[in-house]
Amino acid sequence: MSPNQQNDSASLPFAWWLPYTVSGVGIALSIVIWYALVDDLMMHSIKHSYPWIILTLGVSIAILVGFAIRLIQLTHQRRKSLELVNEHFKKEIADRIHAEETKQKLEKALLQGQKLQAIGTLAGGIAHDFNNILYAIIGYVEMSREDVPKNNIIHKNLGKVLDACKRGQDLVARILAFSRRQHHDFKPLHIRETIEGILGLLKPTIPASVDIRLQSMIKDCTILGDQTQLHQVIVNIINNAVDAMDGEGAIHITLNRIAAHDEALYPFPHIAKDLSYCKIDIIDTGHGMDQSTIERIFEPFYTTKEVGKGTGLGLSTAHSIVKEHQGEILVESRLGHGAKFTLLLPEHEGE
Structure with a gap:
């Protein structure tokens, strides 16, 4: 018997040699009985065919x-083979x-990334032209x-126009910051x-x-980035969480590290999988978001807040x-179950 057959037979209900042994023993016993009967008949000089x-x-x-017995073994073996094939197909x-x-x-x-890029390009062009108009308005108003x-009322009214123009300039600056990637002098930051x-x-x-609570699963994690911009990201997310909770609830922030090629990186399609990342989770107990809101959450000018309470x-x-930090941001949420924002930023391993 071949080694493969021996390995296969290990899973059978009986040992592979059992049917051959049973048959051999049965035949041997039959011969012994036959020999005894023939010998007894010969002693009495009797001839008969029943032995x-x-x-x-x-x-x-x-x-x-x-x-x-052998048929039972083969049936069991075939059933096991079919079960293995079935499990393989299921997998x-x-x-x-x-x-x-x-x-x-x-x-x-x-598709979402391409959409955001197109909107950003369009918004940047409009903002640039609008900024030029604002400069002309500010100049003539001054x-x-x-x-x-x-002490004239007109002087005060023109001052309010200037204030409105300056708010417009701030808005334009934010649009331009969104629409184009700027060169920044990134430095090592301890998250x-x-x-x-x-x-x-x-x-x-x-x-x-x-x-608000911070739980760090690691001692620390270092990235290359702009501290002011990182402040802006986290402050925006936390402020939105506070608004979503109507001023009452909990915000849980966790800091962790994901090693290169880890399965946890698969939900993030636009990042390099051969790098290690600092992971920041910001979880709130707010009212949550539906799927249509999640799909548009990063679009410029999109907001669910009341008029005058948010620019989007x-x-x-x-x-x-x-994105400028070569990272990724992901949001998970359900209505009535809060929201979770996940930030992945490439870890800096240099000095």
Whole structure:
């Protein structure tokens, strides 16, 4: 018997040699009985055919029993083989379904990225032209104010126009920051230290009914980045979380590290998988978002806040900043179950 057959037979209900042994023992017993009967008849000088009938019957039964045992073994072996094939097909189907879902997510993320890029380019062009118009308005308003006495109501009204123009310039600056990638002098930043500094500045301005906690799963994580921009990203997300909770709830921030080629990087299609990343999770207990809101959350000028309470540029700017840092931002949420923002930023391993 070959080694492969021996390995296969290890999973059988009986040892491979059992049917052959049973048949052999049965045939041997039949021969012994036949020999004893023939010897007894010869001693009495009797001739009869029934010893041969018993021999034939005994050998036949032994062979049939051995055959039946072997048939049971083969049936069991075939059932095991079919079960293995079935499990293999189930696994292959599950892998194909997972691959198809991953493909759809990647295509969706790519389409969203292209959409944001197109909107950013369009917004940048409009903002640039609008900024030029604002400069002309500001210039003429300032000249007009010089021709009017300071205690005149017109002077005060023109001052309000200037204030509105300056707010417009601030808005244009944010649009331009979103629409184009600027060169920044990135420096090593310690993420834990940076987040602790941000929370130290934010806590006095946040209602006491909002509990903010930082949990670091690692000692620290270092990135190359712009501290001011990173402040802007985290502050925007936390402020949105506070608004979503109507001033009451909890914000849980966790800091962790994801090693290169880790499976946790697969949901992020636009990042290099051969790098290690600092991972920041910001989880709130707010009212959450539906799927249509999640799909548009990073679009410029999109907001669910009341008129006058939001420009719709906070998260779009945060998305642009994270991209400039070669990172990725992802949001998960369900209505009534809060929201979770995940930031991935490449880890800096240099001195």
